[in-house]
Amino acid sequence: MFFLSFKRYNIRLVSALILILSGLRCLADTSTPDFRQMAQLAEYVGVDYPEAVANGEIINEGEYQEMLEFSRILVTEAQQAKATTIISRAQKLEAAIHEKQTPEVIRQLGRELRSELLMLMPVSSQPSQLLPxxxxxxxxxxxxxxxxxxxxxxxxxxxxxxxxxxxxxxxxxxxxxxxxxxxxxxxxxxxxxxxxxxxxxxxxxxxxxxxxxxxxxxxxxxxxxxxxxxxxxxxxxxxxxxxxxxxxxxxxxxxxxxxxxxxxxxFTEKPSPLQIARDQLLAARASYNKGNYEESNRLAVSAYLDGFELVENSLDTRNPDLRKDIEANMMALRKQFRESSNQEQLNTLLDITLAQLETAKRQLSADSLSNATLFSASLIILLREGLEALLVTLALVLVLIRSERRDALKFVHAGWITALIAGGVTWWAARSLVNISGASREVMEGVAALAAALVLFYVGVWMHSKSNTIQWKAYIQKHVTQRLKTGTLWGIATLAFVAVYREVFETVLFYEALLTQSLPAQNPTIIGGFLVGLLCLSIIGWIMVRYSIKLPIGRFFSVTTYLLVGLSFVLIGKGVIALQEAAFIDASPLPISFEVDWIGLKSTWQSLMAQITILVLFLVFMLVSNQRRKPETSSDF
CATH class of the missing domain: 1.10.760.10 (Cytochrome c-like domain)
Known part of the structure; x- marks a missing residue:
């Protein structure tokens, strides 16, 4: 059975993924000065200095010595950072403290130093909400x-x-x-x-x-x-x-x-996804102008993943060309923010993108979103995100049924049900406890998609090797009952979990973004789209189960082979694209631009080559398999 060595294979798979992805990741620069701590010290000196000096006289020796110590630290840190402006301001502050200048002078010098430090230090995290x-x-x-x-x-x-x-x-x-x-x-x-x-x-x-x-x-x-x-x-x-x-x-x-x-x-209202996209792009330009190219690129990535991506489905139902233009421009901006070669070109493209975001905002305003648009967006979200998870789960179910192991179906059900629960818990945690960034979400989804793609490809190739009826019956009699033990069955549950979980969390985020674009009275329309999508998925599942079981064993395995390899093709494309969107790996565009989201096809060399690799490997296997077409009842691929 194909899950005979699932644990061993899974360990190798994860190890390979870690090696590949770590090779693609750039090392972070850890030499950045701690400007934030310096800003804290500068403010603290300005606030506490009146406790140490009054009318040019020391009134608290301990406090005064602390002021001297802190100002000395600021000068030392500034010199280590080799930032001329802050060195000068830190030295002026230290000299003023030695001269026992008035608190007003010290506060002004501290504020000036802190303002310089705020411009130099990376953009800090901000609270999305406060506790009651x-x-x-x-x-x-x-x-x-x-x-x-x-x-x-x-x-x-x-x-x-x-x-x-x-x-x-x-x-x-x-x-x-x-x-x-x-x-x-x-x-x-x-x-x-x-x-x-x-x-x-x-x-x-x-x-x-x-x-x-x-x-x-x-x-x-x-x-x-x-x-x-x-x-x-x-x-x-x-x-x-x-x-x-x-x-x-x-x-x-x-x-x-x-x-x-x-x-x-x-904190009464959450900013809209388009507002987040706009704010992050403006922050990226500010960082770029200061020469912080890596930070500006990070902010540009966040502008897409934490902002615009969440309204893509809604915009697609109203103006798909605008959606494609904004997405292409935001991807192009990310590359330009990493470089200092052409600032004029960057500013021109950024202004165009900001104008496009304003157009999208007008078209997606609550006043203009019709019930038909909301219904269509809700339906598309569920169908697009749910179909892949459904197909993978049903493929596992059907293989177990045809393997005469209906008793093992509970493991598949445990996998997808646990994934639904985990997705809900993750969504709650992301809103209430921790801040899961769009980049982190995309990396998670990308790695899960690559892992699922490789496993599905392995399963599809294995099934093709068993498409001969005589081979399959002999294999069932000799292996299945003995080898589908508890550990292997938990491997099945794990695959079902991975396939479903990667879709659930993103689905919830998209629906949350859709709800922010609608009026409360339109919520039933969104729910209606969700229910119709759920009905469509149920019908697809019913048709697959009903008619696949009736297929002859050879035909069943041939059809399922192509289904699984097709899913592997889709998932590996989407996995690479997700990692590109998170700026985890580079995105090199093709000379022509195209996108077929349903099959994970996009005009970047990396994603296309990954999908071509899947097809080439499968074709090579088919050729070798056809040349060796002999009964091999012990074959385990």
Whole structure:
């Protein structure tokens, strides 16, 4: 039986995949200076300096020595980074501290240094949502109140004798000079030479929630002040302190104060996929202009995978040409963002792509999405993502039935049912616990597709070798009953799991994106499309089971062979394309552009050569098999 050596084969397969993929992966550059930690120190110096010096005199020797130490670290780190601008600013800050300049001067120099560092450091992660205020308050009482006090005033029971004393988060002057990012980094990494320890054991969402919580304790939310607050982005509110954001404008300052006191106003709505695509492309251009080409390429990849890809199905039902143009332009941008050769050409293509995204946004607005469009998109999503999983699962079922092992069907059912559950749990975790990026999703799907493609090719070739009726009956009598043991059957379950799981998670994401583009009253239309798609898949499955079982054994194996090799052809193409979309391997376009998504065909050399390899290997096997067409009852391929 073909699953005789499944465990051994699976280990070899995974090992081969790891070697291949690791050969394609570029080594990361680990020599980047820690600009983020430097930015935290620069802000901390500006905030704490008034505790050390007043009127040109040292009022706290311990605090003053800490200021000197931190400024010395900043100069040393700047010199190691070989960044002329920050070296100069760090040296000015150190000199001003030695001269015991006023707190206003130190804060200004610290802000200028930190602004330079923010431009140099990679784009940091941002929270997609915050915990409910009740949960955050409970976290604060559990982890922070002992030192900082129940109300955040720095008067906790464990604060006595601490030097420097715990921060008083209700100190408005201090809060005006403190950014949420600085608070988050202090919670994550702790602060050297102080009693503030790292809380990196908390989840990212918990740490962001605490940072926003303590960063708002000095402010009160006034509804009138929040009228124009939405003009500020989450990124701006996180990276800069209120004084920097206001820049002397009293109305802006009111908005900043409102959002620091009531940050939930920024998290009421998730950004649309097209907005994510636009924001990431603009961030990519900003990184490119600073010479951070690898970072700009990463952001461009995210623009497609975390943004545009999620609305492709919907756009296809309205304007497929626009969808193809945007996809092609975004793929081309990724290559240009990695290079510095032609900035004018990059900016021209980027402007065209941004304009196309605006056109797509108008066409996919909730007002213009008709019920027919939503129904079609819902139907296409389920058929496109579900058909491959259905065909692989049914092929396994039919082989077991024709092998007279119906008792083993429970293992196939265990595989696909577990995949459905795991897909749902993964989707929930991605929304609630961790942030699974589009690139990570595509790598997962790509590796799973390649693994499934190789296994299916192996199975298809093996089945062709048993297509002779006499050979098959002899093989059944001699091998099947003895060799389909528990370990082998769990191999069947694993293959069913892999085939189904890779589709489920992406299907859920596409439906979630579709729901964001519709009105609540249109949800029944989307559900209707899903149900019709489910009905179509059920009919396809019923026809395959009913008529395949009635086929003569030789014909059944011939038909199933071509089905499995065809699925292998599709999956290996889609696997390579997924890894290309995640920027895991290069994408070299063909001279002509084409795309047939249903069979995983796309105009890149890598994906096409992988599919041609499958066809060539199968043709070679067919030729060799035909020359050796003799009964080989012990054949196990």
């Amino acid at each position: 205020i009740s949960e955050t308050h409970s976290l604060f009482q559990t982890h922070c109140a002992a030192c900082h006090g129940a109300m955040g005033k720095g008067d906790g029971v464990a604060s006595a004798g601490l030097e420097p004393p715990p921060t008083d988060f209700t100190d408005r002057e201090r809060a005006m000079n403190r950014s949420v990012l600085g608070l988050y980094d202090a919670i994550t990494d702790g602060i050297k030479e102080t009693a503030m320890v790292s809380y990196d054991q908390l989840s990212e969402e918990q740490r962001w929630s605490l940072a926003f919580y303590v960063g708002g304790l000095a402010f009160e939310a006034n509804a009138e002040e929040g009228v124009n607050a939405t003009d500020l982005s989450i990124k701006e509110l996180i990276n800069h302190n209120p004084i920097q954001l206001a820049n002397g404008d009293s109305n802006t300052l009111k908005s900043v104060i409102y959002l620091r006191a009531q940050p939930s106003a920024l």
